[in-house]
Amino acid sequence: MKCIYCGHSESKVLDSRNSDETNSIRRRRECLNCGRRFTTYESVERVPVVVIKKDGSKQPFDREKLKRGIVKACEKRPVKMETIEEVLDSIEKKLQSMTTSEIASSRLAELVLSALKAIDEIAYVRFAMVYKNFDDTFALKSFLSML
Numbered sequence: 001m002k003c004i005y006c007g008h009s010e011s012k013v014l015d016s017r018n019s020d021e022t023n024s025i026r027r028r029r030e031c032l033n034c035g036r037r038f039t040t041y042e043s044v045e046r047v048p049v050v051v052i053k054k055d056g057s058k059q060p061f062d063r064e065k066l067k068r069g070i071v072k073a074c075e076k077r078p079v080k081m082e083t084i085e086e087v088l089d090s091i092e093k094k095l096q097s098m099t100t101s102e103i104a105s106s107r108l109a110e111l112v113l114s115a116l117k118a119i120d121e122i123a124y125v126r127f128a129m130v131y132k133n134f135d136d137t138f139a140l141k142s143f144l145s146m147l
């Protein structure tokens, strides 16, 4: 994605938003060369991925919803929004490269967890506590001891 001001080909993504109506991703970018900011719209031909929840119900994968969960887990932690966007990008890429269009919510949570583990351990534990649905303190303790 070339900078519209100087033509430099590297930029960092400051923010991404899905637009369901136009099936595109709006990205706010900052040029790594001149530092100016610009917006790009990338059309995506995505296979809709369905998330299967524990109770068997199905839901379309929702990047914004997952983002909210990760942002919450990263609250007051030194994790940049662009890092969170990168995590989401890599997860979406993984989802798109799957051979099926369905993923168990637990598997999706594991993808997030493995990414968060490398970024921030507190955020990792927070996310794990919400998404692993620990039903007793023993399960939580044994999980924490694996860290």
Ligand SMILES: [Zn+2]
Pocket: 003, 004, 005, 006, 007, 008, 031, 032, 033, 034, 035, 036
């Ligand atoms: Zn530039």
